[in-house]
Each structure stands twice: as structure tokens, then as C-alpha cells.
Amino acid sequence: MNTARVDVPPGGAARALLLLSGVGYALGGLFAMLLRWTLGFPASGPSMATYGVLFTLHGTAMIFFALTPLLSGLSHALLPRWLGHPTMASSRAGWASFALTLVGLGGLLGGLALPLGGASTGWTAYPPLSLSAASPSAAQTLFSVALLCAGLGALVAAVNVLATLARGARTAVVPLAAWGFGLSSGLTVLFVPVLVAAQSLLIADRHLATRFFAASGDTLRYQHLFWIFGHPEVYALALPVWAMVSDLLAEHTGREALGRRAVIVSFCAVAALGSLVYGHHLFAVGLGPLAAKAFMTLTVAVSVPSSVVVLSWFATLWGASLRIDAALLYALGSIELFVLGGLTGIPLGAVTTDLYLHGTAFVVGHFHLVMASSLTLGLCAALHRWFPVLCGRALSERLGRWHATLTFALVHVVFVGMLGLGLAGVPRRVSELTWLPSLARYAPWNRLLSLAAFALGVAQLLLAWSVLDALRRSPKESR
């Protein structure tokens, strides 16, 4: 299936967003390595206080400054080409999104230079921990400003994507990825403003002496707002990647994605249901039996349209004569990890099992299998497929295969290992297991996971080298 009918070079804003996401990934990865150093080797690694800062920065950098601008950049680079238009609806909006995200990243990192250190509340910044009494550093305010700016940046890009889609397509075939980006933008428009509102009120509580979330107010209200945004955000990031994987499989098998219409309906159903399930993040706070049952049912219901997408992938691959290249390796890895991550999400969507697992490393393993592993491999597949369009040069096939294979193997060791530790009761957000004698015996496992994580970090240098090498070569030299 040829979806690239019109030769449209990507705009400067798209390239800037992609470059920014590269910086976000590098920073998020660096913070992850430091985290694993603390977890694996607490005696020599950063202190417990620094650990809190590191996991806050890691999560925030990866979600808001790596994944989000990467998807915005890809949509701004590829949508005009897919739809047969010379540009996006607004070229300024792309630059505005880049500028806002850049300011946000500056705010996030700027906090590190302040006397009391960076924000250390986790990417969720729940009050009362994030209020002035517990977090007096101005870095916590900068953190909220960073989320605010990054959120607005994503919002501007999403409006631009929707306006561009509204122009209609001049091409014969619109790839599924256009649907993915459209639905993702719809979710962004609906739910990112809720995050912006929450951060605005949090700043008011910190600096204007209001009591929206302060001790005398209701701290749970913030958690509602955060997850009203937070869970749909998962699907806003996932849908374009799933759609690009579908398109890649169709290209590699030489036939249309099987059940294309059913897949589109399933994407819409995932977006709709995914907007209604945020309450499963709050089971542990005691939502009440009716709300808990409703959220549990809706959460499990998301697996139905998700399964249709997976079945379409399998059916498209079935019996096809495949040309296995790096892009397909990444895509296949992404599918396996999505299935694994999805299955481990079921016990977290059920109240009874979630209450046991909620505070454990199982949750970390689950969302890293979905977000850090499946989505990243899917995005690597898209990067390999579309890099020649983005930069006029191809990425190294050999390095891509090595990177796909190593990453696929190592994410299983690291994140499946976390699932195991979580099942054993190892808590998340704790840097040293020696504080409880019953947990001390898991310290060697943490060390092993850290060593695997370091190897995973080193493996990412293959991709970085591949990108830099491709950019260094002139288009003619490129394969």
C-alpha cells in the first residue's frame, strides 16, 4: 500500500519538535540510569533525596518532553504528505508548540539550579506533598509551570493537527496513522486543559494562600483532575503509534490492514472508553463500591477494542511473505510488548488485585512495558520507515536490527523483572530495600535489574549513533 503520494518536505517546526524530543529522550534516559544506580547500588549512588528528584524528572521528561513532542513532530512532518497538502493548516502553531515545550523543559531543568534542589514529588505532583509546607523549593512551582507550558504546547499542536485534517485528503489512501493522530489530538484538546487547570490552582495554593488542595481543602480533588488528564494521555500517546504499526505491517505484507474499518472503529472506541476509566488510578483511596465497580468494568471493557486491533495485526501478518527489516523488527517487538503490557494491566484494573499491587514495582513494570517499551519500539519503527522523508537519508539497517533486538531483549529483563519484584511486594518509589528486613533479600535482584538497565541504556547509543551518522552523511551517500 503506497500511502506516500505527495512529496512534501517536513517543515522547520516539525524538525525542531523532533530534535527537542531527542533531547527529552536523552535527558529522561540519563535520569533513568541514575535512578537505577541508586536502586542497584544504594551505597555508592545518589542519595535518597536526590532519588526523589530523579524519578520526578525522569517521568516528566519522558512523557512531556520526549514522547509528546516526538508525536507532535511526526504529525507535523507527515500529515501534510499523507493528506496531499503542501503544509500544515498553520505553520506558526508548530513553532508555538515548540517554543512552549522548550520553555517548559527550561523550567523543569531550571529547578535543579535552585538552592533547595529540584521538584521531588513524582510526575503526578500530588498535594499535600507538592504544597509549600512539604516542598518549599521554588523548583516545585517551576515544575508546575513546566507542565503548564508543555501542556499548552501539546494543545496548540493538537489544534493544528485537527485543523489540518479538516482540510480533507487529496490522496487516494489515507493511512490509519492519520486517524491515530486525529483521535490523539481530540483527546489532547479534551483533557490537557484539565492538567493546565490543576497546575494553575496548585500554583495558587502555593503562592496565593488559596485552599483548593491545601490541608483544609480536599487533596483528592487534585488526584481526580490529574487522572482525568493522565489516563486519556496514555491513549493520546498510544493511538498514533498503534496506527503507524498497522500501516507498517500493511506496507510490509503488501496488503491493506485486515479489517481496516473495524480497526478505525476500535481506535474510536479505545479513545472514548479510555476517557472514562481514570478512576482505576484511585482505587486505593476508597472511591466507594459503585464508582469502583463502574471504573473497573469500563477499564476491562477497553481491552475489547484493543484486542480487535491486535487481532487485525495478527491477521494482517498471517500467511504473508515478510521482508524482515529493522522497521518490521521494531513493529513486531512493539506488538509483543503491547500484548504483555496490556495483559499485566488487567490485574491493575480490577479493584481487588489493584489494592495489593498499587504501591508496588508491578505498576512500574506494567506502564514501562506499555509506554517505555511498546510505544518506543513502535516509534522506532516509524522513525526507521520515515527518516528518509524527514531528513533525506536512511538510518543504518544493520544498527537498527541490533538496536531492535537488544532493546527488545533487555526491556523484558528490566520490566518483567519489575513485575516479579512487585508481585513479591517490593514497593515503588523507595530507593533502598534494606530499610525493611523482609525486603532486603530482593536487593540483589534490584542490582541485576540495574545492570540490565545500564545495558539497555548503552544499547540506545546504537540508535543515537545511527541517527547522527545518517545526518552526517550527505543524502547521496545514504543507502
Place this chain on the structure above:
Amino acid sequence: MSPEDRPRLVALIAALTADTMLWGALTFVAIGQHDVSLSLSALACMLGVSVWQAVRPGRVASGLAALTTVALAFGLRRPDSLVAWLELVVWAHAAVASVWLLASSRGGARESARWSARLAWHQATALGVIVGGGLRAG
């Protein structure tokens, strides 16, 4: 509607939806100090009414009347609280925002500037009321 107008209208509806969600979330917190289900229903009404107004601009006046009635109905349930006034202000904001967005897309620069000024005033008022509620709770 011509194909050239479509991206602009979609962008306007998207911006309006985002704006409504933003103010809906702020109201959710402000009203949520009293009644979460009330604020959720307020949110749903705001979104529905605002998008409807944007799509069918000819019925803005009736939409405004409808939402004011609903707001009053909710407000009458709690006449002793700040809730009714908060809802009125913020819901009216959503209505003004939608009218502004449509007017600025059709009128000239002067009309757009006038509506921008009204919207700015309205947003400042709504934010003032909400922050005031937070201060009062403190």
C-alpha cells in the same frame, strides 16, 4: 461552508472545547468543595451547550437563556453558597467565549479586538471569583 472555512471552524471548535474544559476543571474544583456530582453535571452541560453554540451560531441567544436557566436551577439548590454565582459566571464565560470565537472568525479586526477585550474581562472575572472562593475557603 466552503472547504477553506472548514479548518478554521474546526480549530475554533477545538479551541473552544479546550477553553471550556479548562474552565470546567477550574469550576469542578471550586464547586467540588461542595458537591462533586453537581460540578460534573455542570461540566457536561458547559461542554455540550458551548459546542452546540459554536456549531449552530444562529441559536446563541436561546442557548444562553437555556444555560442561564439551568445554572439558576442548580444555584437555587444552594442559595447560601458561592456555587450559584460561580456557575453563572463561568457558564456565561463559556457562552461569551463561543460567541467571541465565531465573531472573530467572521468579522474584521476591530470586531475581533472588541470581543477579545470582552473575553479577557470575562476570563479575569471568572478567575477572580474562583480564586476568591479558594481564598475564602482558606
